[in-house]
Amino acid sequence: MSFPPLDTALPAGADAREHALMLRRVHEASLTGRPAPAPLRPVIEDSWGRMRGFGIDPDSAPPPRVARVDELQRNRDASPIAAVLPLIRRSLVSVADEADHIMLVADSAGQVLWREGSHRMRSVGDRVGLVEGAYWNEGSTGTNAIGTALVVGRPVQVYSAEHFVRSLHTLTCACAPIHDPRDGRLLGAIDVTGPVSTIHPATLALVSAVAQLAEAHLQGIHHTHLERLRSVAAPLLAGMSERALVVDDAGWTAAAVHMEPVRRVLLPTQRDTGTAWLPALGECALEPLPGGWLVRPRPERESGGATVTLDLTRSAPTVAVAGASGEWTHRLTPRHAELLLLLAGHREGRTGAQLSQAVFGAGGHVVTVRAELSRLRRHLGGIIESRPYRFSEEVLVRVVAPPAPTDLLPGSVAPGVRDLREALRSGDRSVALRDLLAT
Structure with missing residues (x-):
C-alpha cells in the first residue's frame, strides 16, 4: 500500500x-x-x-x-x-x-x-x-x-x-x-x-x-472478537432452519445461515430481546448472545404494517420507517430522493427502463438506475421490492411535500419530478397524487 x-x-x-x-x-x-x-x-x-x-x-x-x-x-x-x-x-x-x-x-x-x-x-x-x-x-x-x-x-x-x-x-x-x-x-x-x-x-x-x-x-x-463470537454461535446456528445472523454489539456480522450475510447491521441504540426494524433486513427478532446478538429476519409478508414517510420539506430529504418496533430515519442523496418520490407516485411499480426515462429523460441508463436502487434496498429491507421496482403493498407511504410546488426537490431536473411539480401547480388531483401527498 x-x-x-x-x-x-x-x-x-x-x-x-x-x-x-x-x-x-x-x-x-x-x-x-x-x-x-x-x-x-x-x-x-x-x-x-x-x-x-x-x-x-x-x-x-x-x-x-x-x-x-x-x-x-x-x-x-x-x-x-x-x-x-x-x-x-x-x-x-x-x-x-x-x-x-x-x-x-x-x-x-x-x-x-x-x-x-x-x-x-x-x-x-x-x-x-x-x-x-x-x-x-x-x-x-x-x-x-x-x-x-x-x-x-x-x-x-x-x-x-x-x-x-x-x-x-x-x-x-x-x-x-x-x-x-x-x-x-x-x-x-x-x-x-x-x-x-x-x-x-x-x-x-x-x-x-x-x-x-x-x-x-x-x-x-476486531477479527479475533468475531472469530470468538463465531465459535460460540456455531452450535446454535447449526440447528436453525430459518434465516439468521450473529453480530457483535456494534452490529458487525460474525456468521450467517440460510442468507447472504450483510457486512454490518445497524442495531438500534436502545435494544433488548424483542423485535426491531433494521435497515437492509426489515422486521427482525433480536436475542442477546455472549458478546453479540442473534438476529432473525422475519419473512417479508410479516413485515407489513409499517409507515414510510418521505420528507421533502428540508434541504436534505429523509425517509423514515415506523412500525410497532419503533422508527428509523435515513438521510437521502438527491438521486435516491428522486427515485423514492417517483415510486411513491406509482404504487403499481416502475421498470428500470421507465425509471431511467423518468430520471434521465432516456431509457439508456437502466444499469445506473438498478445500481442506485440496489443501494436503497440495502437500507430499506422489506420495503422496496423489485420486478417491477415498487413499495411493498403492506406499507403505507406518505410524502411530506413543501407548500409551493416549485420547492418539490427544487434541484432536480428529472423529467418525472418536473411532471409532478407541474401537476401540483395546475391543481391536478389524480389518484396517484391523492395517495401521494400528506401535506
Missing part, C-alpha cells in the same frame, strides 16, 4: 531558526493586514481562516477547558484507543522522553486522554494547558497539530508561529489521526510535542507510522 507524501512544516534544506523567524513575520503581517513575506502552507492558511471565524484572539485566548477527573476517566474507559495504548507507549514514549518531547493521545473531540514523556516538557505543557483532560480542538486553542489533524483527517505538523495563538509559538507539534479500521470513523489522534528548536521532518513520519500500526492492531482485535 502506498501513502501520499507527508506535509512537513520545515521545507527541505531550510534553517529551522530562520524559518521560525519568517513565520513570526508572516503571523504579524496576517494580523495587521500587511502583505506577508511568504505564503502559509494551505493546511495552515485554511486553519487560520477558521480561527477568524471562531473569533479566537491570538494574544489573549483563554486556556483550554479541562474536564473533571471523573469525566476524563469515563472518556478514557470509552475510548477504543485504550486497547492499543500499550502499543503506542512502546512505540513513542521512550523516543519522546529522549528527545525532550511529550507524547499525547486525544479523543475525537480533541480532549487529551493520556500524556507521557519528558519531565521538562510536561512542565511546559502545564503552563500552556497541554494537560490530561484539556480540550485541544481548534475551537478551544486555535491552530495546533491535534485540533487541525482532527479537522482535516490526516497527519499534520505545526511549527512555531504556524500556531495561531502566540503563547504556542515556542512549540513544534506533529500529530496523526487514528481511524476505526472497520468503518473509517475518527477515534482520536496521537501527538508528539516538543520545543521549537527540536523540529524534525521525521517526527511526523514516526507519528503517522504509529497511528497506522495502531489501526492495524485494532483491526486484528
Whole structure:
C-alpha cells in the first residue's frame, strides 16, 4: 500500500531558526493586514481562516477547558484507543522522553486522554494547558497539530508561529489521526510535542507510522472478537432452519445461515430481546448472545404494517420507517430522493427502463438506475421490492411535500419530478397524487 507524501512544516534544506523567524513575520503581517513575506502552507492558511471565524484572539485566548477527573476517566474507559495504548507507549514514549518531547493521545473531540514523556516538557505543557483532560480542538486553542489533524483527517505538523495563538509559538507539534479500521470513523489522534528548536521532518513520519500500526492492531482485535463470537454461535446456528445472523454489539456480522450475510447491521441504540426494524433486513427478532446478538429476519409478508414517510420539506430529504418496533430515519442523496418520490407516485411499480426515462429523460441508463436502487434496498429491507421496482403493498407511504410546488426537490431536473411539480401547480388531483401527498 502506498501513502501520499507527508506535509512537513520545515521545507527541505531550510534553517529551522530562520524559518521560525519568517513565520513570526508572516503571523504579524496576517494580523495587521500587511502583505506577508511568504505564503502559509494551505493546511495552515485554511486553519487560520477558521480561527477568524471562531473569533479566537491570538494574544489573549483563554486556556483550554479541562474536564473533571471523573469525566476524563469515563472518556478514557470509552475510548477504543485504550486497547492499543500499550502499543503506542512502546512505540513513542521512550523516543519522546529522549528527545525532550511529550507524547499525547486525544479523543475525537480533541480532549487529551493520556500524556507521557519528558519531565521538562510536561512542565511546559502545564503552563500552556497541554494537560490530561484539556480540550485541544481548534475551537478551544486555535491552530495546533491535534485540533487541525482532527479537522482535516490526516497527519499534520505545526511549527512555531504556524500556531495561531502566540503563547504556542515556542512549540513544534506533529500529530496523526487514528481511524476505526472497520468503518473509517475518527477515534482520536496521537501527538508528539516538543520545543521549537527540536523540529524534525521525521517526527511526523514516526507519528503517522504509529497511528497506522495502531489501526492495524485494532483491526486484528476486531477479527479475533468475531472469530470468538463465531465459535460460540456455531452450535446454535447449526440447528436453525430459518434465516439468521450473529453480530457483535456494534452490529458487525460474525456468521450467517440460510442468507447472504450483510457486512454490518445497524442495531438500534436502545435494544433488548424483542423485535426491531433494521435497515437492509426489515422486521427482525433480536436475542442477546455472549458478546453479540442473534438476529432473525422475519419473512417479508410479516413485515407489513409499517409507515414510510418521505420528507421533502428540508434541504436534505429523509425517509423514515415506523412500525410497532419503533422508527428509523435515513438521510437521502438527491438521486435516491428522486427515485423514492417517483415510486411513491406509482404504487403499481416502475421498470428500470421507465425509471431511467423518468430520471434521465432516456431509457439508456437502466444499469445506473438498478445500481442506485440496489443501494436503497440495502437500507430499506422489506420495503422496496423489485420486478417491477415498487413499495411493498403492506406499507403505507406518505410524502411530506413543501407548500409551493416549485420547492418539490427544487434541484432536480428529472423529467418525472418536473411532471409532478407541474401537476401540483395546475391543481391536478389524480389518484396517484391523492395517495401521494400528506401535506
